[in-house]
Amino acid sequence: MNEAQRTKQNLEYLESLGVSLDTPVAEEMVESAARRTTSFESLEASPDDTLETFHGVQETISRGDSLSLSQNDFLEAIIFPTKRPVAYVTETGYNDFDQPDWLFLNGSGPKEILGAAFPSIGRIECADKSSKYCGTGFFVGEDILLTNRHVAQMFVSGVGKRLRFMDFRGPFIDTEKYVYPTPGKILKIEEALMIHPYWDAAFLRVSGDLELFTPLTMLAEQPEGLIGKSVATVGYPAKDTRNDSAAQSLVFEGVYDRKRLQPGKVSHEKLSINSFQKTVDAMGHDCSTLGGNSGSCVLDIESGNVLGLHFAGIYKKHNFAVPAWELLSDKQVRDLGVKYTGSPAQEREWVTIWDNPLYKARPVPAEETLVPTGSPTGIVSAMTWFETIDDSGIASGFERDRVQTEDALINALGPEEAYEYIQDLEAELGSGAGEEGLFTKPDPELPHIILLHGIMGAHLANFGVFKNRYWLDFAELLKGNLAERLSLSPDGLKDLVDGVTLFPDGHIKLSYHKAARRWRKKGFVVHEFSYDWRKSVSLAAEELNARIRQVKNGSGKKVCLVGNSMGGLVISTYGNKFDDWSDYVEKVVLVGSPLGGSYAVPMAVTGQNKTLAKLSRFSRSDTLDEFRQFAAGIPGLIEMLPHPDLFPDANAFYAEANWPDEIFPKQKWLDHSRSLKDPLRTSPILKGATSLFVSLHHPTADLWTAEGKPGGNPSLGDGTVPTRSSLIDGVPAFKVDRVHGDMLNDPLVISGVVDLIKTGNPNLAKVTDQDLKGRNPAPETVEEIPSETLEATAEKIELGEFDRVDWLDLMQP
Known part of the structure; x- marks a missing residue:
């Protein structure tokens, strides 16, 4: 992030706190901060010097200029510790505040109210060290803890009440963990009562000496005057490497993972955020929180009652909490026996999510395998079973053993999609009310669909x-040795390892099966075209040409091509190579295709791609540098480098000498990639038959710094491909909301393809010029907190427990 971007971020944050730099309040804030010398050790300034520096900041801002590095440092040293401070929680309460806004917390009233809550709030850990620290939790019933779903998933699988508790992880809660060592008050977590299917919330049962703990009271009704209400989170903030470490150190004094009181204000009654692939309306607050605050309560300072459950934050912008009254509007939650006050609201529309029977409880013995009879021998996860068996095989397993097949589908697909799949199985086998099963008879009037996957999207x-x-x-x-076994020889044609010749072996079903299955239910014949995504798109285009001719000659109809990600580049290249494409192709739909390239490519080669970093940690012998070398040597990836006409700084990528170290693509592949940039965006098939589905709402890198890292102010995009890379002048583009790797699991995309083919209208909003103005994504999203540490996820693979949540974590860029 450059200083102009940092200035903008800091000023926006000040505005959200209700502070203007040209008011007496701001000067009082500076004077107060200057008296707390610990916050200014690095500045080595007297109070008078501090005011002089502040006046310099005011002058710079009044001229409309960006602050310098030192001025931004100075401003942050004032903002964070002064406006949103933190305090140490101890056995006897908490240390006094000296910030003007929070002096009232030093009174006996707040100290008594907040102090009464502290013993009921603790730090959740696992005894087997699969995770050093899971998150925060707090008592809401005699023996009931409330925490986040993403915290509980470190030792619980499943959603709703159909759960499998991983007792072998040894989860427990310690309600002390103060800044100084204590023996700790530890209770064993015995059972998972509920993983809420809509909110990021989980209810757990604990055992031990419970007389020491009083449940906190949740508010069942939204209080009057919520906006601006003084609140406090209590939790165990952990150092967050995603955010500025200097600012964190100022607020938290370099001490992390210990019990803290973090006051702030309610900023929003409703604040939209993506949570577990749903957009929910959370309560916004501005307490100084970090990653370890997941599962913290948000307390009303006046009453000590629970206003919300903190679950996410966007640095220097917003924090998000599940509103207690929204959670309590769900009778399933109230029936657990949680403590609350007030009259619960009527059940919300989202409560119908419980209609899915796969959320209902069914005991699953700990020793029971989650893979149905007939699966491959040995320990194998439901995910592997699902990827290696076709629909006919799953239907056969469903007839033989419905219960275990259901469990395997839940683990592989998640409850929502598993429920839909099971309904299809029931319809196919004659036991369901639905008219459409897995093997719906094709409609002879419809064109065939050829579906192309993206990079890493085929086995x-x-x-x-x-x-x-x-x-x-x-x-x-x-x-x-996975990196070596996947690597190509220098010619980009043969496999590097002697005796290994890899061939494409079908789409990865976790990414593409849902779309193909739904299109078949609508009467389409769907051909899942697989290609070797490591090799040049030119080779794949030639293979696509052969498949298109085969399908058209067999059906007598032109085909519709649907290309996801890299698949769109294959289609564009096909249109350039074969002049008679219009004799064979009726329509083209490109979903998140980087026609102008992606910064995910240099991130992979330089070791900053999260998926490759995770793979290197899973492997027993591969290093990150070996995966980097693999990435630098596969033409299919290098061909997706950013287009310099769209991203001027991308020119540097096309010369070996500009890469930061000894791992870089060979010049011949860089030259080849550069030669493709214009043809990929001007292919005649784009103007003649194509529609684009693109996402705008996820921060995406579109800038490269001199230090060889992505720029700090992300643009509109799908998290991997910048929106402007997916757009072509004159080609209709439609808005979707999912991140790059999950776009073809979006029901709106799936139905949009059907409507586009049948009527020419996908019933999606078009991308407008107004959509493309500005850089800040909305609705805002946050980086999902991994459901496991990498070590624990590797253990789940060994035990056959790797599930769809882990897969999404792995493939998140």
């Missing part, structure tokens, strides 16, 4: 005496 297998999938077999992630 790659070595066919010898036995078929051995190197990508993607979840057990192969742990074996080691």
